[in-house]
Amino acid sequence: MSTFGRKTHSATRGGQTVLKALTWAIPLLFLVIFFYQPMAAIIRLVFAEQFSGGWQLINAGDILRPLEFTFSQAALSTLLTLLLGIPAAYLFSHYKFAGKNLLNLVSTLPFILPTVVVAAGFNALLGPRGLLNLGLMGLFELNEAPIRFVNSIGAILVVHVFYNITIVIRIVSNAMASLDQRLAQAAKTLGATPMKVLTEITLPLLTPAVLSATLLVFLFDFTSFGVILLMGGPGMNTIEVAIYKQVFFNLNLPLAGLLSIVQLVITFGVTILYNRVTHRNPAGRLQHIEPITPVAPKTRGAKAAIFVLVVLLLLFIVSPMAALVGRSFSQLEPARGEGGDFRAGISLAYYRELFSNRQDSLFYVPPLLAIKNSLVYALATIGITLPLGFLLAYALNQKGRWGNWVEPVIMLPLGASAVTLGLGLLVVFYTQNSLFQTLPLLVPIAHSLIALPFVVRILMPALGKIPGSLRDAARSLGASPRQVIREIDMPLLFRSAVASAIFAFTISVGEFGASSFIASPTNPTIPVAIYRYISQPGGLNYGQALAMSSILLVTCLLGVMLIEKTRIPGEEVF
Amino acid sequence: MLSVKDIVKTYEDKALLEGISFEVRPGEIVCLLGTSGSGKTTLLRIIAGIETPEGGSILWNGEDLSQVPIHLRQFGLMFQDYALFPHRNVFQNAAFGLRMQKKGAEEIKKRTNEVLELVDMVAFAERDVFDLSGGEQQRVALARALAPKPRLLMLDEPLGALDRSLKEDLIEDLRHILHKAGVPSIYVTHDQEEAFAIADRMMLLHNGRIAQEGTAEEIYAHPANAWTAEFFGLGNLLAVRRIDRQTGMVETGLGWFRPRELPQAESGDGGWKVLLRAREAVVVSEGQKTENGIEGEVSECRFQGSNWRVVLRCGEQEEIYFFSNEALRLGARTRVWFAPETVSCLAEMAEGGEEL
Numbered sequence: 001m002s003t004f005g006r007k008t009h010s011a012t013r014g015g016q017t018v019l020k021a022l023t024w025a026i027p028l029l030f031l032v033i034f035f036y037q038p039m040a041a042i043i044r045l046v047f048a049e050q051f052s053g054g055w056q057l058i059n060a061g062d063i064l065r066p067l068e069f070t071f072s073q074a075a076l077s078t079l080l081t082l083l084l085g086i087p088a089a090y091l092f093s094h095y096k097f098a099g100k101n102l103l104n105l106v107s108t109l110p111f112i113l114p115t116v117v118v119a120a121g122f123n124a125l126l127g128p129r130g131l132l133n134l135g136l137m138g139l140f141e142l143n144e145a146p147i148r149f150v151n152s153i154g155a156i157l158v159v160h161v162f163y164n165i166t167i168v169i170r171i172v173s174n175a176m177a178s179l180d181q182r183l184a185q186a187a188k189t190l191g192a193t194p195m196k197v198l199t200e201i202t203l204p205l206l207t208p209a210v211l212s213a214t215l216l217v218f219l220f221d222f223t224s225f226g227v228i229l230l231m232g233g234p235g236m237n238t239i240e241v242a243i244y245k246q247v248f249f250n251l252n253l254p255l256a257g258l259l260s261i262v263q264l265v266i267t268f269g270v271t272i273l274y275n276r277v278t279h280r281n282p283a284g285r286l287q288h289i290e291p292i293t294p295v296a297p298k299t300r301g302a303k304a305a306i307f308v309l310v311v312l313l314l315l316f317i318v319s320p321m322a323a324l325v326g327r328s329f330s331q332l333e334p335a336r337g338e339g340g341d342f343r344a345g346i347s348l349a350y351y352r353e354l355f356s357n358r359q360d361s362l363f364y365v366p367p368l369l370a371i372k373n374s375l376v377y378a379l380a381t382i383g384i385t386l387p388l389g390f391l392l393a394y395a396l397n398q399k400g401r402w403g404n405w406v407e408p409v410i411m412l413p414l415g416a417s418a419v420t421l422g423l424g425l426l427v428v429f430y431t432q433n434s435l436f437q438t439l440p441l442l443v444p445i446a447h448s449l450i451a452l453p454f455v456v457r458i459l460m461p462a463l464g465k466i467p468g469s470l471r472d473a474a475r476s477l478g479a480s481p482r483q484v485i486r487e488i489d490m491p492l493l494f495r496s497a498v499a500s501a502i503f504a505f506t507i508s509v510g511e512f513g514a515s516s517f518i519a520s521p522t523n524p525t526i527p528v529a530i531y532r533y534i535s536q537p538g539g540l541n542y543g544q545a546l547a548m549s550s551i552l553l554v555t556c557l558l559g560v561m562l563i564e565k566t567r568i569p570g571e572e573v574f
Numbered sequence: 575m576l577s578v579k580d581i582v583k584t585y586e587d588k589a590l591l592e593g594i595s596f597e598v599r600p601g602e603i604v605c606l607l608g609t610s611g612s613g614k615t616t617l618l619r620i621i622a623g624i625e626t627p628e629g630g631s632i633l634w635n636g637e638d639l640s641q642v643p644i645h646l647r648q649f650g651l652m653f654q655d656y657a658l659f660p661h662r663n664v665f666q667n668a669a670f671g672l673r674m675q676k677k678g679a680e681e682i683k684k685r686t687n688e689v690l691e692l693v694d695m696v697a698f699a700e701r702d703v704f705d706l707s708g709g710e711q712q713r714v715a716l717a718r719a720l721a722p723k724p725r726l727l728m729l730d731e732p733l734g735a736l737d738r739s740l741k742e743d744l745i746e747d748l749r750h751i752l753h754k755a756g757v758p759s760i761y762v763t764h765d766q767e768e769a770f771a772i773a774d775r776m777m778l779l780h781n782g783r784i785a786q787e788g789t790a791e792e793i794y795a796h797p798a799n800a801w802t803a804e805f806f807g808l809g810n811l812l813a814v815r816r817i818d819r820q821t822g823m824v825e826t827g828l829g830w831f832r833p834r835e836l837p838q839a840e841s842g843d844g845g846w847k848v849l850l851r852a853r854e855a856v857v858v859s860e861g862q863k864t865e866n867g868i869e870g871e872v873s874e875c876r877f878q879g880s881n882w883r884v885v886l887r888c889g890e891q892e893e894i895y896f897f898s899n900e901a902l903r904l905g906a907r908t909r910v911w912f913a914p915e916t917v918s919c920l921a922e923m924a925e926g927g928e929e930l
Contacts, residue, residue: 473651479645487670
């Protein structure tokens with residue numbers, strides 16, 4: 001009688017262990033080389049300088065001033081966002097009204113729009129060459145722009161609110177909507193007054209959601225880079241901007257490294273706090289919930305409030321984008337070097353300019369090259385993120401003993417800012433004779449590091465949702481392991497894979513922070529090119545920036561629409 | 575013919591299967607009956623090749639299958655949750671196994687329609703599997719398992735997710751379909767009525783061993799041990815205090831009883847139970863039948879369709895139950911009698927590796 005020998009089984013199990021280890025090892029290796037090595041390089045850079053006297057170039061003010069500004073602008077932005085977002089969240093969760101679906105759709109926009117596009121949008125609306133200023137100047141025959149919006153702290157705050165208000169609305173209104181009505185009813189039957197219901201039941205249950213929204217918004221505002229660089233005035237340096245300026249204007253790498261370490265410590269702290277808050281939500285542990293059903297508003301006050309909310313939000317989100325596209329098609333001032341002789345009106349001039357070759361420009365950037373670069377980098381980003389994302393999703397779904405230990409190592413890059421990442425990669429790979437000095441592969445690698453956590457968050461639950469019995473059923477029906485992957489896993493994961501690919505694509509196309517460090521001057525990406533155009537004088541440069549921003553905007557819009565189509569209902573990426 | 579030999583499996587360092595052996599003969603429907611957690615499903619998964627045992631072997635016509643992977647075993651498996659492929663319609667689900675065998679398009683179409691016909695689901699061929707009711711999904715799962723003509727079919731609680739009235743309809747269909755297909759089958763369930771309705775032969779799984787094997791009638795008539803009797807709800811089990819081999823009687827907390835036969839002398843006096851079958855109780859008038867009789871007060875009498883279930887309180891703590899064809903008055907003194915040929919003396923538990 002033959003028996004199942006232990007040997008043969010441990011042999012096959014050994015083979016599986018090797019495969020499992022590989023699913024961990026490949027992404028881990030990628031992270032070690034392209035994330036942990038650069039971070040270590042920054043630390044080495046700073047502390048090696050300490051002994052060679054490099055720190056004499058650094059005084060406390062260089063650290064404290066940006067730190068203080070970063071904190072205060074982030075705190076102020078977060079506060080403003082909450083003040084506007086929480087009432088809006090209340091209206092969203094308690095009432096149904098016309099335009100709610102439209103508003104929901106529109107509010108996904110800021111999630112995905114690149115900072116340069118948003119900055120260009122507000123510039124086209126309120127900037128010195130923007131629609132409003134040029135209109136007012138024409139109307140009242142002014143010589144100077146009457147609205148001084150760009151380069152003010154106000155501009156930073158407004159754009160930050162633009163970016164984050166929908167995060168607050170989503171998180172808080174979801175929490176409000178899923179509050180179990182019966183809890184309040186139970187409290188009332190136990191003798192609680194409406195005030196007591198609010199303070200004893202409603203507010204404590206909402207606190208975790210408000211807290212996690214606050215931390216998330218604060219994190220985004222704290223690590224803000226493009227917005228500050230493009231909208232802020234001189235002297236308005238967040239830590240991120242300070243790092244950039246120390247590297248490119250002052251050539252003070254040790255100081256940039258020190259700023260990066262400060263930034264890393266703070267963002268990791270906030271990220272850990274955020275994870276704790278979101279995982280400790282007691283309301284999430286309730287099994288059966290009788291949620292609030294939104295009703296049509298009845299009182300005049302509610303109707304008015306909703307009307308104001310819908311109009312303001314739509315105006316707030318849509319008008320900069322509309323201004324951007326509109327302004328990119330209209331010639332309202334003479335182009336540089338053409339004197340006063342021009343015809344105002346609708347024109348394709350700025351778009352035509354993208355194709356023409358102006359070698360006379362000092363900081364000349366061929367626009368088509370930037371577009372081509374961005375496309376190639378974005379495709380490469382998909383090519384890197386998808387395989388790594390799948391490997392990680394498979395690895396993280398196998399709840400192994402050391403899986404719990406490795407997971408934070410893999411998710412950690414989420415907390416690092418793009419600028420820090422860019423600096424680290426620059427320090428490691430842009431030394432002389434480096435292999436990567438001439439290789440443009442570094443840009444998509446940086447983009448992949450930024451996109452990877454999002455892609456894993458899409459793929460992992462999708463993979464986890466495939467019941468193991470489906471695979472066993474296929475096996476018992478004669479499917480080989482390879483056929484199981486082809487017949488079961490691949491078709492069921494197709495939509496998530498497409499969504500991940502589009503996500504990686506839009507992130508790559510719009511990424512600015514890391515790209516501004518590592519995209520070579522002769523090979524810029526679209527956002528880098530837009531930044532250069534917009535910071536140079538002249539109507540033509542300005543127009544080109546708007547034209548390219550509009551192209552980027554449309555690309556991202558298409559991306560959002562495709563993701564919405566392929567998204568599995570009820571799943572949020574953020 | 576399937577032979578299962580000495581299968582041993584531990585789960586989280588606890589013994590789950592401690593040496594399971596049985597055979598399934600051609601065309602036979604064998605039912606694996608056991609409570610939840612008894613390892614029934616694990617045993618099925620071991621036979622299918624999804625899990626590997628720590629010891630023992632699975633043989634098909636004498637060939638050891640330990641090195642044969644799942645997809646080459648040609649054992650069909652029907653899952654408890656059906657595991658229908660959500661991205662395929664009814665026809666595509668049923669055709670899956672044939673496609674894996676790389677059959678021609680014509681043949682796939684013909685055979686798939688054949689099995690859909692068998693389970694009466696042809697009209698649903700183009701439907702999405704989400705649009706089906708539980709019973710319809712169950713039929714598709716059966717068709718899918720049968721289509722590639724497996725040499726053995728395993729069904730894991732196939733009616734478990736369905737409600738009672740639907741179950742009774744489907745079990746008849748299922749029995750009919752399985753016999754028509756002529757495929758030897760292992761049917762796993764915790765529901766004895768289901769097992770009675772479908773099984774040619776039953777195996778009771780308990781504490782990692784097969785507690786008893788046989789037809790329903792055999793098990794009913796001759797439960798191998800007290801656990802089997804309790805599992806089937808055969809009646810009252812009273813602990814034996816003493817065996818008097820001279821008189822051929824045993825002593826319990828409710829007095830002396832004369833069983834059909836006494837346990838073998840060498841197996842000792844401890845660990846036995848007397849079974850008083852609830853269906854065999856005869857109500858007699860007071861003073862009659864002093865041997866094998868019990869007297870007490872009626873404390874419960876519940877009508878349950880064809881008869882009454884009566885609880886008799888016989889002392890401070892002790893009570894017995896039996897089935898009566900007529901209602902008894904609560905509180906009435908009543909005497910019931912059990913004929914010696916219906917009284918069995920059973921071992922408390924199936925001892926190590928009971929072979930029958």
